[in-house]
Amino acid sequence: MxxxxxxxxSGPSPRPSAATLEFRKATKLYPGQTEPAVKQLSLxxxxxxxxxxxxxxxxxxxxxxxxVNRMIDITDGDILLDGQSVRERRPAELRRDIGYAIQQIGLxxxxxxxxxIATVPRxxxxxxxxxxxxxxxxxxxxxxxxxxxxxxxxxxxSGGQRQRVGVARALAVDPPxxxxxxxxxxxxxxxxxxxxxxxxxLQREIRKTVVFVTHDIDEAIKMGDHIAILxxxxxxxxxxxxxxxxMAPANRFVEDxxxxxxxxxxxxxxxxxxxxLWKAPLVRTGEPVAEARAKLADSEVPYPLLVDDQRRPVGxxxxxxxxxxxxxxxxxxxxxxxxxxxxxxxxxxxxLLAEEAQYGPxxxxxxxxxxxxxxxxxxxxxxxxxxEVPSGADAL
Amino acid sequence: xxxxxxxxxxxxxxxxxxxxxxxxxxxxxxxxxDRYVDPFVQHVLLTVVAVAxxxxxxxxxxxxxxxxxxxxxxxxxxxxxxxxxxxxAAFFLLLPLTGxxxxxxxxxxxxxxxxxxxxxxxxxxxxxxxxxKDAGRGMGLTDRQLLWRVEVPLALPEIMAGLRIxxxxxxxxxxxxFFAGAGGLGKEIFADIVFKSNVVVAGGLAVALAxxxxxxxxxxxxxxxxxxxxxxxx
Numbered sequence: 146m147x148x149x150x151x152x153x154x155s156g157p158s159p160r161p162s163a164a165t166l167e168f169r170k171a172t173k174l175y176p177g178q179t180e181p182a183v184k185q186l187s188l189x190x191x192x193x194x195x196x197x198x199x200x201x202x203x204x205x206x207x208x209x210x211x212x213v214n215r216m217i218d219i220t221d222g223d224i225l226l227d228g229q230s231v232r233e234r235r236p237a238e239l240r241r242d243i244g245y246a247i248q249q250i251g252l253x254x255x256x257x258x259x260x261x262i263a264t265v266p267r268x269x270x271x272x273x274x275x276x277x278x279x280x281x282x283x284x285x286x287x288x289x290x291x292x293x294x295x296x297x298x299x300x301x302x303s304g305g306q307r308q309r310v311g312v313a314r315a316l317a318v319d320p321p322x323x324x325x326x327x328x329x330x331x332x333x334x335x336x337x338x339x340x341x342x343x344x345x346x347l348q349r350e351i352r353k354t355v356v357f358v359t360h361d362i363d364e365a366i367k368m369g370d371h372i373a374i375l376x377x378x379x380x381x382x383x384x385x386x387x388x389x390x391x392m393a394p395a396n397r398f399v400e401d402x403x404x405x406x407x408x409x410x411x412x413x414x415x416x417x418x419x420x421x422l423w424k425a426p427l428v429r430t431g432e433p434v435a436e437a438r439a440k441l442a443d444s445e446v447p448y449p450l451l452v453d454d455q456r457r458p459v460g461x462x463x464x465x466x467x468x469x470x471x472x473x474x475x476x477x478x479x480x481x482x483x484x485x486x487x488x489x490x491x492x493x494x495x496x497l498l499a500e501e502a503q504y505g506p507x508x509x510x511x512x513x514x515x516x517x518x519x520x521x522x523x524x525x526x527x528x529x530x531x532x533e534v535p536s537g538a539d540a541l
Numbered sequence: 542x543x544x545x546x547x548x549x550x551x552x553x554x555x556x557x558x559x560x561x562x563x564x565x566x567x568x569x570x571x572x573x574x575d576r577y578v579d580p581f582v583q584h585v586l587l588t589v590v591a592v593a594x595x596x597x598x599x600x601x602x603x604x605x606x607x608x609x610x611x612x613x614x615x616x617x618x619x620x621x622x623x624x625x626x627x628x629x630a631a632f633f634l635l636l637p638l639t640g641x642x643x644x645x646x647x648x649x650x651x652x653x654x655x656x657x658x659x660x661x662x663x664x665x666x667x668x669x670x671x672x673x674k675d676a677g678r679g680m681g682l683t684d685r686q687l688l689w690r691v692e693v694p695l696a697l698p699e700i701m702a703g704l705r706i707x708x709x710x711x712x713x714x715x716x717x718x719f720f721a722g723a724g725g726l727g728k729e730i731f732a733d734i735v736f737k738s739n740v741v742v743a744g745g746l747a748v749a750l751a752x753x754x755x756x757x758x759x760x761x762x763x764x765x766x767x768x769x770x771x772x773x774x775x
Contacts, residue, residue, distance in 0.1 A: 216679055241681035251676025255694045255768045265680050298771040314680075324679070 163192040163354040164321035166213065170222035173208055173379070182208045183379030185222065190371065192321075193352040197369035199359055200402070205379030206358045210324050213356060214243045226322065241265050244315035244323035244353070248330040250307050252299040252314070258284075259295045262314045269318060283313040286350075288343060305336045312344065316351070326358045341367060362403055366391070366410055374399050388414050408527050412491035417484055417507055420526050422516025425506060427452050428462065432472045446504055446517050448477060456513035458483055458506040480506050484518055494523050565737045574742070576729070581746050583724040587643075587715040588754065591650035592707050598651070599658035600700075604688070606659075607666045620656035628653060628714050632721040641722030649721065650714055654707040661703025665696025698769055701762035705755050712751040726750075 167189045174181040183205040190196040198206040211217040213224055215236040224231045231239055252261050260267075262283055263276040271279070281291040287309040299307055308329065315323055328344075329337045341364065348355065359365055365372050366387045374382045374390070376398055383395040391411040394400040404410070426444040428437040428451055437449050449467070451459040451474060458480035466475040482496035484505045497505050497520060509515045559566040599620070606612040626634075631649035639645045669692050677687045693700075716727030729743040763770070 214679060216675075237681045237683045239681070240679055245676065245679035247672060247676060247679070249670075249672035251670075251672040251674075251679075253673060253677070253691055253695075254670075255691075255697075255766070264677075264682075268681060268686070298768045300768070301771050 162321065163352055164227045165192045165225075166190040166196075166322060166354055166356065167225040167228075168209070168222070169225065171209070171212055171219050171224050172221040173205070173212060173217060174220045180378055181220075183212065186375075186379060186381055187222075188371075188373055188381060188384045190354055190356065192354050194370040195348060195355040195357055195368055197357045197359060197365040197372045198375060199362060199365040199369075199372055200375035200382075201377065202360060204375040204377050206360075206375050207326055209375065209379060210326055210356050210358045213322070213324060214240045214245065216240075241268060241318065242320055242322070244317075244320040246311045246315040246323065246325045246328045248327040250311040250328075250331075252307055252310060254299050257296050257298060258302070258310050261299065261310060262317055264314060265317050279317065280313075283316055284310075286316070286347065287313045289313075304332050305340060308332060308340055309343075312347075316353075321354060323353050323355045325355060327360070328357075329364070330359070337364075344368070363410070366413065374402060409491060409494075411527060412494060412523070413489050415490045415526060416486070417488045417490065417493055417518055418486040420490070420518070420522055422507055422518055423504075423522065425450050425514050425517045427456065427514060428472050429453075430472055430474045434467050434470060434472055437467055437472050444517075446519070448504075450480065450506055450514065450517070451476065452514055455511070458508065458514050461504075478502075483508055486510070486515065490523060490526055493518055494520075497523075560736075560738070563736045563738075565741060569738050570742055577726070577742055577746060580724055580726050580729050580743070581750070584712070584715055584718075584726045584747065584750060587646055587650065587718050587723060587725055588708060588711045588750070591647050591711050591715070592654055592704065594647065595651040595654035595707065596658055596704065599655045600662050602655075603659050603662035603666065607663060607692075608684075613663065616659060617656070620659055623652040624656040626652070628717050629720055632717065635721070643723045645721040646715070646718035646723035646725075650711055650718070653714060654711055657707045657710070658700075658703045661699050661706075662696065665699030665703075666692050668699065669695045694766075697766050698762065701758060701766075705758050708754045708758060709751045712747055712754065716747055 168186045170185040170187050171183060172181050172185055173183040186209055188196070198209055200206050208217055212219050213226075213231065215231055215234075219232070226243075253264070256264075259277070259280045262280045263271075266276045266279060280295060284291040284294055289306060289309055294302070294306070294310075299310070302310065311328065315325075329340050332340060345368065357365075357368055359368070369387055371384060372387055372390050373384045376382045382402075383390060383399045385393075385395075388411065390399065391403060391407045391414070394403055394407070400407070423445045424443070426437070426440040426446055426449045428440065428449045430451065441447075441449055448461045449472075451462050451466075451472075453459055459474075460476035460479045462472070463475050463477035466473045482493075482500045482502060482505045484493050484496060484507045486507060486509060488496075493505065497503070497518075504517050504519045506514045507516050507518050560569050602612075602616050602620075606616050628649050631652065632645060635645045635648055639648065673691060673695070674687060677691045682690065715725050716730060718725045719728035719731065726743045726747045730740055730747075733739045
């Protein structure tokens with residue numbers, strides 16, 4: 146980085162750009178073994194993206210990750226960080242530039258939360274005031290109260306809090322690359338989901354390049370911009386965005402690993418707002434029946450949807466409501482389920498099935514009807530070409 | 542041995558029947574307490590110097606063996622042999638080499654504490670959780686930084702426990718140091734082993750010293766390992 150680079154205008158905390166990471170036929174052969182743990186792994190992680198390494202145990206995913214910061218040295222091939230080979234850099238110095246968070250978190254039990262987070266800043270010789278300011282900034286970033294947390298020891302924190310401190314510590318010097326090895330592995334499912342969402346929110350803010358190791362395909366689909374599925378012996382089976390992995394598994398292994406329910410998993414990648422909704426035949430009581438019938442003819446939905454003054458859904462009208470001059474309020478059924486634009490399609494489908502409904506009105510943030518989602522739209526979404534599908538992390 | 546003891550006579554035979562009956566005589570103790578001050582100071586010196594030297598040697602050996610695991614067995618065996626040699630035998634074995642005096646006593650006492658401290662330091666270092674070390678390395682701590690900033694601090698509870706055992710044991714063993722001509726409270730005890738007042742005061746001082754040093758180390762341990770007393774999450 147030269148002088149003109151660092152002279153760019155900066156906010157309260159200037160963030161260096163994320164790094165591009167490239168594996169070039171990276172291979173690890175442990176001494177005394179005939180088969181490599183990682184075999185000729187080639188893939189590029191674009192700057193600012195989350196790349197998830199996923200696969201069964203023994204597939205070499207953790208080895209692959211640890212080769213990046215030279216916790217394990219590659220035996221052949223190369224790994225480039227922004228074009229520079231990691232082999233050219235001294236391990237300790239390289240590691241200080243790369244955030245590192247592992248499953249058991251590995252917080253130092255004898256240091257306070259603040260001292261844990263300030264580990265790398267201290268190694269780099271930051272002054273006291275700068276470290277303290279950074280610690281508080283990071284604690285806020287990971288949704289912990291600095292005043293309350295800073296001076297505690299790790300044993301005084303809950304599992305979720307420890308995990309957050311671990312992430313804060315990995316982010317301490319604003320590294321352009323983060324390595325995360327099953328960071329949410331030891332946490333109960335409810336808190337894991339919360340931490341995942343929090344991390345995705347955080348990532349939208351900080352835009353780091355992240356290498357994320359997990360054995361859980363659902364977590365991979367949720368977290369990854371790109372997913373690398375590794376096969377036993379560290380062979381790359383497929384490297385693709387989650388949607389493509391689900392739509393077009395490269396081989397039998399990927400298909401099996403992704404699971405038989407991959408079609409349903411695919412629905413988790415899209416939100417209601419991502420699909421073309423049907424126009425709803427909206428009618429109000431007292432409206433001329435002729436107008437209502439015209440709207441009905443213009444829509445793919447066979448029943449008129451009764452709405453109130455604010456266009457909020459009331460219910461599906463029965464045939465009898467349209468028998469007179471004016472529309473009455475005789476309902477065939479209530480409008481359940483009412484879906485929201487931000488619902489993922491999998492949840493929307495589940496709601497429709499639970500209500501045994503074919504159609505569900507979709508409302509905007511004000512509660513007004515914006516369209517109708519049908520089982521038909523969902524089944525169409527399942528057949529969509531992967532290129533038209535947004536990737537996992539964007540769909541939040 | 543009795544010939545050795547017979548040379549010393551610590552009390553003037555008085556008309557006091559308590560004293561002549563070798564009883565426990567508070568009056569005599571108050572009058573004669575002065576005579577125990579110098580031996581007590583000698584005893585403190587023997588213990589502290591021996592444990593300090595023993596700690597430096599054993600701690601260094603443990604750090605070396607921690608990184609070079611193959612050294613653990615030979616070091617354990619050698620210090621183990623030193624540990625099993627009876628102190629009195631060690632004193633007499635050393636006499637021809639180092640003569641009577643402080644040095645001989647210190648060498649024998651140091652030899653005795655090596656195994657205790659070595660084992661405790663090594664156990665402490667070995668008990669540092671693997672993920673803590675991995676996280677430290679992964680964040681860019683060098684081996685040396687990891688040792689002094691993470692591994693040694695986390696081993697402190699075991700290290701201090703070893704020190705406590707070493708100190709209390711050494712206070713006891715140092716009562717034999719007078720065989721090497723190094724004085725100490727043992728000299729007073731054996732000077733008149735039938736006189737209860739003498740034995741109680743000299744022996745009591747040794748026990749008190751052991752308790753005092755042990756308590757001091759415990760306090761020091763609490764001061765330098767505050768995290769061990771942090772209350773767990775609610």
